[in-house]
Amino acid sequence: MIESDGSPRDLAALVVGRRGSLMETGEGWQPWRLLDPDGAPVAAVTAFFSDLSAAGRSAATQRSYGMALLRWFRFLWAVEVPWNEATQVEARDFSIWIRSFDKPSRRERAPEPKPNPVTGKVGPGRKYASSTRAHSETVLRSFYEFDRETGSGPMINPFPLSRGRSRDGRANAHHNPMEPYRRERSGQYRPRLVPRIPRSIPDSCFDELFVRLGSHRDRALVAFWVSTGTRASELLGCTRADADTGRQLITAVRKGSRVLQQVPASPDAFVWLRLYQQQMHGLVSAGGDDPLWWTLRKPFRPLTYHAAHRMFTRVNALLDANWTLHDLRHTAAYRMARDPSMPITDVQWVLGHASLTTTQIYTNPVPEDVIASVLAHHVRRANPDDQQRAGDDTSTQRYRPESLDVLFGRGVR
Structure with missing residues (x-):
């Protein structure tokens, strides 16, 4: 140099x-x-x-x-x-x-993670x-x-x-x-x-993580994140008027375009939201323009991204995991993209992606699914007789005998 x-x-x-x-x-x-x-x-x-x-x-x-x-x-x-x-x-x-x-x-240097x-x-x-x-x-x-x-x-x-x-x-x-x-x-x-292949949280790990959440507010937040695919900051910026329980919609300001977009959420998310709001009734302002998410201890303040991040970090520590809030968005995207009844363009709209190419990365299989599929393949290869019997059982269950008689002209007068 x-x-x-x-x-x-x-x-x-x-x-x-x-x-x-x-x-x-x-x-x-x-x-x-x-x-x-x-x-x-x-x-x-x-x-x-x-x-x-x-x-x-x-x-x-x-x-x-x-x-x-x-x-x-x-x-x-x-x-x-x-x-x-x-x-x-x-x-x-x-x-x-x-x-x-x-x-x-x-701080003092830690070893390579x-x-x-x-x-x-x-x-x-x-x-x-x-x-x-x-x-x-x-x-x-x-x-x-x-x-x-x-x-x-x-x-x-x-x-x-x-x-x-x-x-x-x-x-x-x-x-x-x-x-x-x-x-x-x-x-x-x-x-x-x-x-980089985005990592989603497997269903079994997500269920265990959800059980460890300590409040109705935290359960409502995680349920919204994993069902809407919104970014953490987008959901935390919502007001009370942005939550439409009757139509199961929540309005968020998109990060890139800064436009308002209504995003559908799961019924469970609104159930947890209602429980959280009932818990905070009379303790915080409940106007339409007031924040939707608050801290749980006095003095009550609007919930910030860093506070939500610390909440999620504490839950991770209980599981010895290192999931992030953004992994919840990846999880929602994978769940929607792998639903054969949901077009990929609908997933793109929900996630707010400007390009369909960005959404298509979620159509790739996750490592856990690939590993399970390959291990099942090896089991089938090791037991060809079981595989043959399973194929025979499937064929007999798929077609009724009277249907086969009509198809091949047997017993037709």
């Missing part, structure tokens, strides 16, 4: 400290602000966030962009290179650093995941493209597109719709992603 002046940069000796911060402002037009080590806002990032707000990007999106930019600026502060003087050398070194070194942490014995899921590792690195590359390339267009940054984007493609090109540009899409990387330093 070489620095901008031609001397080599020793990444092994580089220390990237936890300098600067991403601060929540509470302002709707600019919910997040990136601060430098002295506590002053970074003007270039502030302008970029304003552009994101004008484009209708949500606060959650701006936060994820801010975290990617904070990692980049911490790297630049460590190598002492101004952001508007960064070159492809810094972008390349940053891509190597974020792939090779551990994430900065205030292993698959959970109950769920089979691996927890967050010590290094940045490939999805995090890919997201950072996309954000930083967009950030410098915005500054290049406004004339406030370098004339050449430090994060270039893949070699062999034009500077202003995009993946699968001028694609012929009659031909399959080619695998094209949009960024030169963008890592290759391994497709």
